[in-house]
Amino acid sequence: xxxxVCVKQVPNTNEIKxxxxxxxxxxxGVESILNHDDANALEQALAIKDENPNTQVTVLTMGPPQxxxxxxxxxxxxxxxxxxxxDRALGGSDTWATSNALAAGINKIGAFxxxxxxxxxxxxxxxxxxxxxxxxxxIPQVTYVKDFSLEKDAxxxxxxxxxxYEHLRVKLPCVLTAIKELNTPRYMSIxxxxxxxxxxxxxxxxxxxxxxxxxxxxxxxxxxVFRSFTPKPKGKGVQVEGDSAKxxxxxxxxxxxxxxxx
Numbered sequence: 001x002x003x004x005v006c007v008k009q010v011p012n013t014n015e016i017k018x019x020x021x022x023x024x025x026x027x028x029g030v031e032s033i034l035n036h037d038d039a040n041a042l043e044q045a046l047a048i049k050d051e052n053p054n055t056q057v058t059v060l061t062m063g064p065p066q067x068x069x070x071x072x073x074x075x076x077x078x079x080x081x082x083x084x085x086x087d088r089a090l091g092g093s094d095t096w097a098t099s100n101a102l103a104a105g106i107n108k109i110g111a112f113x114x115x116x117x118x119x120x121x122x123x124x125x126x127x128x129x130x131x132x133x134x135x136x137x138x139i140p141q142v143t144y145v146k147d148f149s150l151e152k153d154a155x156x157x158x159x160x161x162x163x164x165y166e167h168l169r170v171k172l173p174c175v176l177t178a179i180k181e182l183n184t185p186r187y188m189s190i191x192x193x194x195x196x197x198x199x200x201x202x203x204x205x206x207x208x209x210x211x212x213x214x215x216x217x218x219x220x221x222x223x224x225v226f227r228s229f230t231p232k233p234k235g236k237g238v239q240v241e242g243d244s245a246k247x248x249x250x251x252x253x254x255x256x257x258x259x260x261x262x
Contacts, residue, residue: 001055003045004106005079006036006117006133009063009070034070037118039185041178044148045116046078046186054082058109062090062101068201076188076196083109087205092218095124099132100220104211105204106137113176114155118142127177134175141175142168146182 007252012031034042049055059074061067062085071082084104093101106112115134120127127143132143147158159166160179161238188196214220229259240255242248256262 076192094221103136
């Protein structure tokens with residue numbers, strides 16, 4: 001079995017700062033990490049490999065040259081190889097343009113049985129790229145995968161919904177997007193770290209993957225981020241006290257009247 005896992009390098013959200021003048025993210029000096037949901041996607045692919053040693057797991061990403069470090073970590077976790085799509089022509093791509101590039105990269109990688117991706121990236125939260133890749137490749141997709149089992153030529157999936165779950169059986173090949181409840185990502189092993197450090201990461205340009213340059217990059221993107229900002233902190237709350245429910249209610253009504261809310 002051949003599995004492709006689409007991942008993304010994102011800024012550590014615990015350290016994100018926003019330029020107050022431009023409203024854009026300050027990325028300089030901010031640690032970059034493997035997107036959380038993508039780590040769950042990779043873990044599921046590796047779990048399949050654990051049970052089926054003949055499985056080949058290839059990790060694919062699009063980003064700047066430094067994304068190689070993240071791909072080395074993915075190999076250290078257990079992936080067999082990795083591909084980085086990196087080209088100035090791809091810079092500034094929105095989800096639509098990104099999926100065009102990733103789909104072209106997948107086609108260059110060749111035959112596959114299953115594609116995993118994270119539900120969404122923590123720096124964009126669109127949850128669009130995985131489904132768009134499936135549409136570009138013309139294969140089935142299931143999003144928000146919480147549970148998973150593999151059959152001979154299909155997968156059984158438990159899909160999380162807002163008000164319950166949906167059980168589906170989907171024929172291979174297909175695209176599945178993972179949520180954090182699917183599993184717990186493994187740590188890198190010492191042997192894996194050594195393998196990842198010495199791994200030959202393939203780097204492909206827009207020309208290498210044969211993508212139409214009119215469909216990737218900033219100019220080709222139909223959407224863009226107008227502004228990013230930090231919400232203003234909320235004011236200090238008021239704690240209503242009282243020895244009984246009746247007294248609490250009376251004190252609450254009095255406070256609301258004093259503020260001319262009621």
